[in-house]
Amino acid sequence: MCLAIPVQIVELEGTQAVVDMHGVRRPVQVNLLQNPEVGDYVLVHAGFAIQKWSEADVAEYHAIMEEMNAMDEKAE
Amino acid sequence: MFKEIKENLRHWAKQIDRPLKLMEVCGTHTMAAFRAGLRSFLPENVNLLSGPGCPVCVTAGDYIDHVIRLTAEPNVMIATFGDMLRVPGNLGSLEIARAQGADILVVYSPVDAVLAAEKYSDKQVVFLGVGFETTAPTVAWTIQAAAEKKLANYSVFCAHKTMPQAMAALLQSKEVRIDGFVCPGHVSVITGTKLYTFIAEEYKTPCVVAGFEPLDIFQAITMLVQQCAEGRSEVENQYQRSVKEKGNQAAQALLAEIFEPCDAKWRGLGVISGSGLQIRAKYADYAAENKFAFLQEKLAAPEPIGCRCGEILRGVCIPFECPLFQKACTPANPIGACMVSNEGTCAAYYKYAQKQRKV
Ligand code: SF4
Numbered sequence: 093m094c095l096a097i098p099v100q101i102v103e104l105e106g107t108q109a110v111v112d113m114h115g116v117r118r119p120v121q122v123n124l125l126q127n128p129e130v131g132d133y134v135l136v137h138a139g140f141a142i143q144k145w146s147e148a149d150v151a152e153y154h155a156i157m158e159e160m161n162a163m164d165e166k167a168e
Numbered sequence: 169m170f171k172e173i174k175e176n177l178r179h180w181a182k183q184i185d186r187p188l189k190l191m192e193v194c195g196t197h198t199m200a201a202f203r204a205g206l207r208s209f210l211p212e213n214v215n216l217l218s219g220p221g222c223p224v225c226v227t228a229g230d231y232i233d234h235v236i237r238l239t240a241e242p243n244v245m246i247a248t249f250g251d252m253l254r255v256p257g258n259l260g261s262l263e264i265a266r267a268q269g270a271d272i273l274v275v276y277s278p279v280d281a282v283l284a285a286e287k288y289s290d291k292q293v294v295f296l297g298v299g300f301e302t303t304a305p306t307v308a309w310t311i312q313a314a315a316e317k318k319l320a321n322y323s324v325f326c327a328h329k330t331m332p333q334a335m336a337a338l339l340q341s342k343e344v345r346i347d348g349f350v351c352p353g354h355v356s357v358i359t360g361t362k363l364y365t366f367i368a369e370e371y372k373t374p375c376v377v378a379g380f381e382p383l384d385i386f387q388a389i390t391m392l393v394q395q396c397a398e399g400r401s402e403v404e405n406q407y408q409r410s411v412k413e414k415g416n417q418a419a420q421a422l423l424a425e426i427f428e429p430c431d432a433k434w435r436g437l438g439v440i441s442g443s444g445l446q447i448r449a450k451y452a453d454y455a456a457e458n459k460f461a462f463l464q465e466k467l468a469a470p471e472p473i474g475c476r477c478g479e480i481l482r483g484v485c486i487p488f489e490c491p492l493f494q495k496a497c498t499p500a501n502p503i504g505a506c507m508v509s510n511e512g513t514c515a516a517y518y519k520y521a522q523k524q525r526k527v
Contacts (some may be wrong), residue, residue, distance in 0.1 A: 121279060124419045126303060135357065135410055137308045139250070139277020142416055143357045150410035156383050159169050160204075 098133040098145045098153060111136060169383060174209060177390040181211035183397040188214050189345055190424050191483055193335060194352035195222030195511025196462055197378065197385055202520035204382030206389075217483035218342065218516070220437060221332050221352055223299040224251045224345065224509040227482060228433040231298075231327050232257030237242030238294060238460060239270035241347070245288060247281035250274045250295040258469060278310045284323045285314065285322035294456045297326040302354040304328040305419035308426035311447065311454045316354045325456035326447055329432050331355050332363050334444035339371045344483045348374040348392035350385060358423075360415025364403045373376060379407035400471045426451055435471075435505060436478030475504035480513050487517040494518060 099120075103110035107123040109129070111134065122128040123138045133150050134141035180189070192198055198218045201207065205218055220226050236259040238244055244382045245261065253263045264274045271291070275281050278295060285293040297307045305423065307324055314322040335349055351364055364375040378388030382512075388406040395402060405411055407427035423445070432444025447455040457463040471478060475497070476490040487493045487506070497503040499515055506514040 113252050119279075121277075121306075123309065124422070126415055126418065135354075137302050137354060139279050140306045140309070142302065142305075142354070142419065143410050145410075147408060153381075155382050156169070159494065160381065160383060163170060 097135075098150055099136055101128060101130050101132045101134060101141075104128060104130050108139065111141070170386070172306040173383070173387050173390050177209075177214070177386070177393060178211055180390065180393040180397040181214050183359045184213060184393070186213065188347045188393060188396055189217050189483075190214065190348045190350060190386070190389060191217040191219045191338075191346050192350040192378075193219040193331060194355070195225065195349075195509065195513075195516075196354075196380055197221070197350055197352070198516045199511055200380055200382055201385050203515045204385075205520075206382055206386055209386065210389070214389065216389070217346065218486075218513040219298070219338070219349075219483055220434060220478070220481045221331065222327070222509050222511040223254055223303070223512070225477065225505045225512050226329065226334075226434045226436065227252075227255065227298050227327055227505070229257050229434050229471065230467040231263070231325075233467050234463050235262065235296060235325065235468060236260055237462065238266055238456070239265045239272065241292075241460065243291050245271040245273055245284065245291040245293045246296065247273045247275050247278075247284055247293055249298070251509050253512075254295055254300060254502060255505050256472065256508070278291070278306045278469065279313075282310045282313050282317075282319070283323060285319050286317070287356055290323060292321050292323070292459065294460075295322070295324045296326050297324040300329055300331050300352070300355050301358045302352075304427065305358060305416075305422050308422045311426050311451050312422065314454055315451060316399065320453075322460050323454050324447065326427075326445065327432070328427065329431070329434065330445065330446040332367060332439060332442055333440050335364075335367055335432060337440045337443070338482060339367070339373060339436055341482070346373060346483065347396055348376070350388050351375050351377040351403075351408060353377060353379050353384075356405075356407070356411045356415065358416050358419045360407050360413050361403050361411060362418075363415075364415065368401045368403045369423045374401045375403045377403070377407050377411050379410065384420070434481070436481035457476065460466040472503045477504040477506045477514070480506050487514045487521070490514070 427445035430446040506512040
């Protein structure tokens with residue numbers, strides 16, 4: 093149930109946003125966030141953004157993913 | 169990073185001269201750990217137990233039976249997350265009911281259930297409120313929205329549960345020794361890390377909140393082993409990129425507005441006091457059991473014969489110890505809830521464990 097991938101807000105109108113999930117645009121409610129803005133990276137659960145990620149958080153995520161991808165390649 | 173974590177884990181595990189049992193509470197963690205083969209990287213004396221953190225799995229059988237009865241009512245549309253469809257109750261499953269003509273809408277977000285109520289004003293739309301602290305605020309939102317829009321044909325059949333009471337119940341029962349908890353990441357996004365303080369302090373059991381990538385889980389395990397080796401029991405946060413100490417306060421406020429704590433029945437764990445959420449009296453119009461009084465009746469809900477889901481959810485046994493596992497019970501033909509959900513422990517073992525050295 094938990095999708096732990098950061099997605100970016102590309103449109104925003106009131107508490108209704110559109111996020112980009114790997115090229116797929118999805119409506120997302122942002123009423124649970126403080127001051128959401130276009131460009132923010134957010135964590136989405138069941139159609140709701142439940143947390144914002146800072147740039148550093150996103151960088152940490154990418155570092156982890158890179159390391160895991162490198163491990164996969166080695167294993168193959 | 170991986171090599172470093174692995175060395176640290178070996179280092180700390182060596183300082184402990186007994187087997188450690190760590191429980192990953194959350195079903196998503198169970199799946200992620202298996203998918204990455206994490207168990208095969210653990211030192212001999214570190215074992216992972218799977219816990220009661222799969223929302224579908226812990227939903228009691230009588231809830232499913234009530235829902236099936238609900239589908240037989242005229243003009244009722246059930247809105248639900250997809251993973252509820254195949255959970256077997258004593259009266260069949262929602263999937264079977266749907267094949268027989270029941271009106272069931274599978275939604276990606278609870279928002280879609282409210283939209284359906286607006287669209288089909290001649291139907292009573294009932295959303296199945298199943299899930300933990302992560303999902304409950306999204307369902308709370310639908311009740312608030314329905315109240316604002318004065319939607320008379322929307323309600324929630326609420327079986328939401330809260331995680332820490334179940335963790336405490338497991339410790340209290342002393343049925344299994346649990347040396348530490350890998351705590352659910354997204355429950356904690358909402359609640360913050362303080363949720364587990366009483367587990368660490370009163371029960372002297374270390375807690376580490378973990379993210380969902382295999383490296384996150386591996387690191388959380390290492391942090392738990394280190395706490396055990398150093399004789400500490402604290403709440404630590406491995407998943408700092410998402411989880412803040414105080415959690416998501418807007419979500420907490422919404423939860424408190426719509427819901428209040430209640431006793432709740434868990435599959436395998438029985439009734440745990442204060443472990444559920446019920447809709448407050450102020451929003452009673454949106455509680456399905458007030459529209460359909462038969463939902464308040466008590467139903468006997470025996471577990472399928474031979475199924476050991478209950479013990480599996482308590483960490484007492486593993487799927488290999490169930491005589492039906494991989495034989496009568498498979499993901500294509502699930503007998504118990506733990507095989508149905510793709511976060512279920514039996515489903516995880518079925519998919520991954522045969523291929524792995526250590527389970
Ligand atoms: S293998 Fe099937 S029958 Fe056995 S405990 Fe798991 S879900 Fe129940």
